[in-house]
Amino acid sequence: MLRASPCRMARGRIAALMIGLTMLAAAAGCRRLAQHPLVQEAAAEVRGNARVAELLGSPVSCGTSIRGTANETDGIAALQFDAAGPKGKGEVAVEGKKTRGEWGVTMLELRPASGTKLSLTADLESRTGTDTPKFDPSAQPAARSSAPPPPADVEIVLPPGPPGP
Numbered sequence: 001m002l003r004a005s006p007c008r009m010a011r012g013r014i015a016a017l018m019i020g021l022t023m024l025a026a027a028a029g030c031r032r033l034a035q036h037p038l039v040q041e042a043a044a045e046v047r048g049n050a051r052v053a054e055l056l057g058s059p060v061s062c063g064t065s066i067r068g069t070a071n072e073t074d075g076i077a078a079l080q081f082d083a084a085g086p087k088g089k090g091e092v093a094v095e096g097k098k099t100r101g102e103w104g105v106t107m108l109e110l111r112p113a114s115g116t117k118l119s120l121t122a123d124l125e126s127r128t129g130t131d132t133p134k135f136d137p138s139a140q141p142a143a144r145s146s147a148p149p150p151p152a153d154v155e156i157v158l159p160p161g162p163p164g165p
Contacts, residue, residue: 033066037103042094056085074158
């Protein structure tokens, strides 16, 4: 009967422990991203959006495995998760920016397995409101100030000779 040396057994236990810790850290990281404010807001919009329900069927469920990054220091995030309904499935992509300590969605779209992207950004903004001013091409220009006009002709007299000492 062959027996493994104590060194080999210890290395095997350490390797198993490292694999377990890595899996635990990955699961904890996914759980944190699943609680991210952008994911929460995007998932609520996807579950309640009539256009998503028409495309994927109702009810729509959102996956808990979150992919992407959310950088708290820079305040920029790009995250993806899966969504599915009785008629189909797709990937939800949400991007956001953190301003004054609050996360806000800058882009939200559903990328169904069946084809073309479905932008949900405007749907979300109409439901939650936004503080971004809208561009109005028919708006009148702002009133001009009554500052005096600049002088028409300005004359600069230079001394004769080449420049320099």
